Amino acid sequence: MSAQLRRLRRRCEAIARRLPLRTPFDARDLCRRVAEQRGRPIHLVPITGTSEAHGLWLGTDTADVILYEDATALPHQEHIILHELSHLLCGHYRGADLPAGDLRVLVPTLDPKTIRRMLGRTTYVAAEEQEAELLASIIRQHAEGTRTRHPEPHAINDRLRAVFAWEQAADG
Numbered sequence: 001m002s003a004q005l006r007r008l009r010r011r012c013e014a015i016a017r018r019l020p021l022r023t024p025f026d027a028r029d030l031c032r033r034v035a036e037q038r039g040r041p042i043h044l045v046p047i048t049g050t051s052e053a054h055g056l057w058l059g060t061d062t063a064d065v066i067l068y069e070d071a072t073a074l075p076h077q078e079h080i081i082l083h084e085l086s087h088l089l090c091g092h093y094r095g096a097d098l099p100a101g102d103l104r105v106l107v108p109t110l111d112p113k114t115i116r117r118m119l120g121r122t123t124y125v126a127a128e129e130q131e132a133e134l135l136a137s138i139i140r141q142h143a144e145g146t147r148t149r150h151p152e153p154h155a156i157n158d159r160l161r162a163v164f165a166w167e168q169a170a171d172g
Helices: 003-017 027-038 074-090 100-106 112-119 126-149 153-171
Strands: 042-047 055-059 064-069
Touching: 003 074, 003 126, 027 042, 027 074, 042 074, 055 074, 064 074, 074 126
Parallel strands: 042 064
Antiparallel strands: 055 064
């Protein structure tokens, strides 16, 4: 693993450790909790039929909007949401050249000129995509890890003893 990738992973791990993860994990709930921490709403907007991107994060002066593909499996939707949330958490900006009509369909409550101005600031570079993808995966790993860390070691030992005690009683 290169030094650059190790630094990137450490950065993503640090961000993930600060997140308010709950069990059972739900990406939408995580967005609500991150929004509460930041004091700024995150609106999740399902979209269908996007040609290239399955998701998009838009940051406005007052809120963040995460668009995600609705016509896909729930685990894929969650990964898209986590990927876009990761762009937000990493401080990236999204750029694209969407027609005004498409913008109105995607986010009917926002002025297309405002969205174009936000999208025109910059575009993601490969490193930002890599960082967002890595962070999304690490968030999922941490969330899954919270499930496996909950049983106390003595509880597991008690279960094992109960199994072996039952087997010994059955043999005797």
